[in-house]
Amino acid sequence: MAMSDTAGAVTRTWARVSLLRESPVGMVGAFLVVFWVLVAIFAPVISPFGPNSNDLDALVDPTPNAIHWFGTDMQGRDILARVIWGSRTVLTVAPVAVAIAYAIGSLLGLLAGYYRGWADTVINRISDIILSFPAIVLYIIVIMRFGPSALNIILAVIFIASPQIMRIVRGMTLELREREYVAAAKMRGESALYIMFIEILPNARGPLIVDACLRMGYTTIAIGVLGFLGLGLPPPTPDWGGMVKDSYALMSIFPHMALFPAAAITSLVVGFSLLADGMREISMRD
Amino acid sequence: MLAFFLKRLASLVFTMLVVSALVFAAFEFTPGQMATKILGPFSTQDQRDRLMEELGLHRPVWERYFEWLGNVLSGDLGYSTLYKLPVNDIIWDRLGNTLTLAAIAFAVMVPLSVLFGISAGMREGSKLDRTISVASIVTTSVPEFASGVFLASIFVIGLGWLPGTATLEAGARWPIAAQLVLPVTVIVLYDLGYVVRMVRASMVEVMTRPYIRTAILKGLTFRDVILKHALRNAMIAPFTVILLQINYMITGVVVVEAVFAYPGFGRMLLDSALSQDVATVQAASLFAVLVSVSTQIAGDLGYMMLNPRIRFS
Amino acid sequence: MQFATATETNSRPGAGAGKPPVLELRNVSISYFVRAGEMKVVPNISFKLGQGEAIGLVGESGCGKSTVAFAVMQYLGTVGRVTGGQVLFEGKDLAKLSPAELRALRGRKISMVYQDPMSSLNPVIPIGKQLMEVPMIHFGENEQQARARALQMLREVNLPDPETMMTRYPHQLSGGQQQRVVIAMALMAEPSLLVMDEPTTGLDVTVEAAVLDLVARLREKHNTAIVFISHNLGTVVRICDRIGVMYAGELVEEGPIADVFRNPRHPYTRGLLSCIPTLGADKNSRPLTAIPGQVPSILNRPKGCVFQPRCRFAIAERCSQDPLPTLSLSERHRVKCVRAEELPSHDKLPQGIEAVAIGDQPVDAEAVLRIAHLRKTYHQSTGMFGGKGYDVHAVDNIELEANRGQTLAIVGESGCGKSTLAKVLTGIELGSAGMVTLAGKEISQIPVEDREADTKRAVQMVFQNPDSTLNPSHSIGYVMERAIRKLRGLSGREAKNETSTLLKTVNLPLEFASRMPRQLSGGQKQRVAIARALAGEPDLILADEPVSALDVSVQAAIINLLVDIQAKRGATLIFISHDLSVVRYLADYVAVMYLGQVMEFGRTDEIFAPPYHPYTEALLSAVPIADPDVHQRRIILEGAIPSPQNRPKGCPFATRCPRKLGPICDNEAPPMQTTASGHRIACHIPLDDLKKVDKVVVA
């Protein structure tokens, strides 16, 4: 029984997502995101070179040419290959971090909003404190203390995003817990967990999906910024932000080295944002 | 009102205390680690002990925390290992430079975003609205370092109209005003889109309210409906958001300062972090949080002033 | 005490005769252009309104009443458009006016008042400034002149202390005061036409009565023509000379109030009249007849008569002719029905207060639910402004009992604690003091999570809001099976069978099990909610305003369903409502609440006849009755219901009581006076004096 309802829910959600076709903006966003996801998945197939293989001949003239379409960097590494492989970095770190942040943030938000009282006070106080740090300061402290690595970046993102997600979920829970169907569930003796996860959370999904999309964009920016500031993944991992940083000083001679990775990250973030906007548009219907 | 203000002030003090403890604890290594860090891995146990004695590292954590806190409060921010100067001697100039940059960016961003947001939101779904909306989504989605790259390749490398750095050195090839153009543009571009969307969303919402209908059906001109009835209501919700941009600007400023080699607070924070200069990072973090928390309070107060429903309840 | 009847005060035949009509709609059609295409919401409507005349447009939700109102204002938003015909104001075609000419008319010659006054006023501008704007734009007055005029107008709408009112912000006023301000603003420039769209919907019944009284008075004084839109036929009777009944965008019947109510000729009008309970009838004397079927969707409107699929008089050949003609029965009575003249006369069912048959109520039934000295106090902290906060006595020392198999109705206006009482009974909130015993077991101190399985099963609830009663993410079948499993322990096949049985009980087809709530209409959702409450075969069903969000025809069906189920299952029903007519119809016992206290409790027939509690008396007088022949003694309560935190020390009703004795009422809690039959009244006035009043409602 519960199974059939889950199956139904999946079909219905899919039906909603396919509404996206009616939003041109959303379609452009979806196209960009899907494009990069495919690039990340098929990186080994489509990449002309390995991300770290140096072509010493190219050191003489690193500008784009027939062999290296996007040119090469100062170490003779193919920029196209590094852009392609770099998508893998972003598209693993960001989804993992956002997913975990969602798990933690939703749980805390549900608890705070559903139980209110001291649980709410404690959770809120803690997140107020975390949110009183400008994000960059937290990133800097975390990375400086624990060192740059994919894991630490993920942890930092989770640390910063969970309280924000908590606030959104808490706000919606406070509102949804007053719905009559929640009272009806209590009156038939449902457990608090059932009410939070089966009665409340599914009805918060609209805004949460939109937020998740946007947040993927922010996180992509954050990863890029950390890379650019030299707090990102240690070399030689291909990382868009890091690529810009390494070549920024040479902008006036070899602008291509910075332009391609900058364009890559921009197109991915724009994709996420447009997708989020399309989702918001269709969620406002009916 | 006063009670509210005092309460918020108390919460600010509380937050700052917790934050200072966190900032202290973040760099609180076990004494052995600390000594090893300073003396290197090949030091002898004896050397380390002596150093710990000298630095007072064997005392309990909380004692050292309060000592540090006391120093900070009395204006002694510690010694910067990177700049080889007391932190006090660098931080104020840097803060001043950043403030200049942020203030100009803010002064450009706020009127523009209100103008765009209101024009887009007053007729939802119009061509103007859709253009502004999509444009603002796109500009907020370009990371600052990327827009730095794009703008630099056009205006610095392509056209040669502007300098690629903003070191604020007077007498350099470019006047200071020219140096500031790109940094300000990058901050405004990124931030503008976000605020425009907030103002627009709020305006769209206000335009659907029955009191707007009342105003139109009273016989007011569209212009008066917008200026007298919609504008003020539409600014209530985004007000807090706009002030929170100051908080964001701290982040943005770090990146923009790195892009343009701007001698500000953000670069100081970044450079000291990259070279493990603990005292400077701690002091800078405290300042950053202080600014962000104070603007939140200012935002709440302004929100109350704008909204009679809270003012007179 | 004078009697007012609709015929005496309202009908002014020939009002404005000779002069051109203030408003005339000639074959107007209105559409909304949406994603799905053009929605012809109003295909073709015509009517005239003479000077100083008032027409009431009634009909169920979505029938196009507001659309017509906004077409008159030439304000249909970006998606709406008048696609044909003419809207003539004082002979001028409004569509031909330039924007500037239109602006000069709006607020000056035509004004509008709509539902929800709070949101029609700008929250950040003081009342005075909003009022002054009108003469400043239209008469070019300066601040001082405009101010004087605004003050004058505030006085005219009976607002206390106009000077300070001017400086107030909308949120600082009560709902009734806000609506008076909106009315003042609309009348500021002495317009010749006032369009009112549900101006009293959402107001409490005593406040509504006062606002309607005000509108009637101002109309008289300023000779303003009114288009009065309402879903409540009773309010139309109070204000209008003529009534237009709308169905699916068409004006199906239109004529003078007296003609239409005494001799309704359209089957839909008749349907409407027989599905609203009026203060006179109860379930034993006259069952309500719901109109079968549903309003057709705008996108597939039937050919010929739109009402045909639901009409019991339909004759296919004649009723399908397209276009259907409108017949004029008399000069002023028009009906859009081909059989209008040949239909049998509408037998008006007993409407008078007399026709009360107590029927076969067991007099000494056993009390299953006893509420003794129950209190519920919420502590309100004053939030961010500091301070200690205050207590709100939402339910204060309540004493009630409900008998097995009977219906106890709880009536009262907003904030009287009805819903709080329900929450304590269900265990969603705990009582602060006192006892509630269900079949001898104390339940007010046990939160719902900790109640025994059997208590949970025994007490179930039907909620008010059809849109929030069902979880939008769960299918109907899932909801039902889950309830059956939790309350009865059945699962699998058994649960499925039980689901079909229950759906059948509430007259829903089986296929509904696979539907989602958003695919259901309001009435259907409420049926599912009833079925869900029945899943555990409860002994006590609480229904908190279960029909107040529904249209009258749907309302009738749900009320009948509840009555039926209760009779068949022998469950006790606690029916919470603000609507005295509904209560009169289905209750065996009634408790009247005001500000957390029970003012009167007794058998239904006792409540609706003297002795009355002064508050009950005022309530009865305020209820709008959809029958121009019923006479109601008018008692207008001034002022607003005090907020529960500054409730008077003595009698809660003391601030508004028209029969207040003096300081004793302010300072001392009134005694509960009990008659031999157990009828209880909390008042300082002796029972004998209370008996000496006339009936409020007389047929």
Ligand SMILES: Nc1ncnc2c1ncn2[C@@H]1O[C@H](COP(=O)(O)OP(=O)(O)OP(=O)(O)O)[C@@H](O)[C@H]1O
């Ligand atoms: N802006 C709009 N866009 C599309 N359809 C609309 C719009 N406004 C109203 N409608 C539709 O037009 C029909 C008539 O609506 P209208 O509001 O005039 O009815 P009503 O009689 O005033 O109902 P109620 O009693 O609920 O106020 C409904 O089916 C409604 O859904």
Ligand code: SF4
């Ligand atoms: S025209 Fe026919 S179907 Fe329509 S109301 Fe009259 S009798 Fe009924």
Ligand code: SF4
């Ligand atoms: S006690 Fe006094 S104020 Fe209260 S209802 Fe009776 S007469 Fe009126």
Ligand SMILES: [Mg+2]
């Ligand atoms: Mg309406």
